[in-house]
Amino acid sequence: MLNLLFGIGLSMVLVPGLASSTNPAAAEAMKAPHLQPVYHVPLRIHLGQSGRPLAEWPPVLAEINHIWLSQDAICFEIHTVDHDEELGHGLDLWFTSFIPQWNGYYRDPNDMHVRDEPDLRPALRPAESAAARTAAHEIGHALGLGHRQDSDDNLMRSKTYGWQLHPAEIKQARQAAPHFALEKTSGSCGPPAMHNRL
Numbered sequence: 173m174l175n176l177l178f179g180i181g182l183s184m185v186l187v188p189g190l191a192s193s194t195n196p197a198a199a200e201a202m203k204a205p206h207l208q209p210v211y212h213v214p215l216r217i218h219l220g221q222s223g224r225p226l227a228e229w230p231p232v233l234a235e236i237n238h239i240w241l242s243q244d245a246i247c248f249e250i251h252t253v254d255h256d257e258e259l260g261h262g263l264d265l266w267f268t269s270f271i272p273q274w275n276g277y278y279r280d281p282n283d284m285h286v287r288d289e290p291d292l293r294p295a296l297r298p299a300e301s302a303a304a305r306t307a308a309h310e311i312g313h314a315l316g317l318g319h320r321q322d323s324d325d326n327l328m329r330s331k332t333y334g335w336q337l338h339p340a341e342i343k344q345a346r347q348a349a350p351h352f353a354l355e356k357t358s359g360s361c362g363p364p365a366m367h368n369r370l
């Protein structure tokens with residue numbers, strides 16, 4: 173799967189929208205060029221409660237990074253685990269087969285939960301994966317953002333496929349990111365490190 177993703181031509185970078193969202197190399201190329209530095213924030217993805225096959229997750233996780241790297245120059249250093257132990261420094265997010273009533277929820281930066289298959293309303297410029305969009309939304313809360321309900325295209329709109337950040341949100345999240353970030357501010361934004369061989 174990853175080989176296939178990496179095989180997507182660089183021309184995809186020029187395609188607007190999310191055509192390249194599942195290609196980590198393209199996501200790197202599309203990072204917000206005007207924002208410096210790139211913050212690298214560790215993100216542990218817990219998959220022990222997920223019902224989706226492991227092979228489905230790399231493109232979903234890459235899209236989380238696309239959403240944040242391309243708009244806000246924040247790269248999540250993602251690794252997956254099959255247990256519930258929290259990361260010491262960084263963010264923790266669980267994908268879960270079922271959450272009663274909710275697509276996902278945020279309690280604190282080390283307690284974010286998202287359903288495997290969230291049920292979202294359409295947006296004009298939709299994210300590809302409902303799970304990626306909802307995870308990126310909960311991460312927005314971890315970075316200090318509240319809801320913004322004035323457009324279905326907003327990342328911080330409730331329950332839509334929107335993934336756009338507004339200038340004030342970009343600024344606010346970048347003020348919060350250093351609290352979680354690694355010291356390094358250079359280097360590539362690589363693909364997620366999966367806990368098991370695919």
Ligand SMILES: [Zn+2]
Binds near residue numbers: 309310313319330
């Ligand atoms: Zn929310």
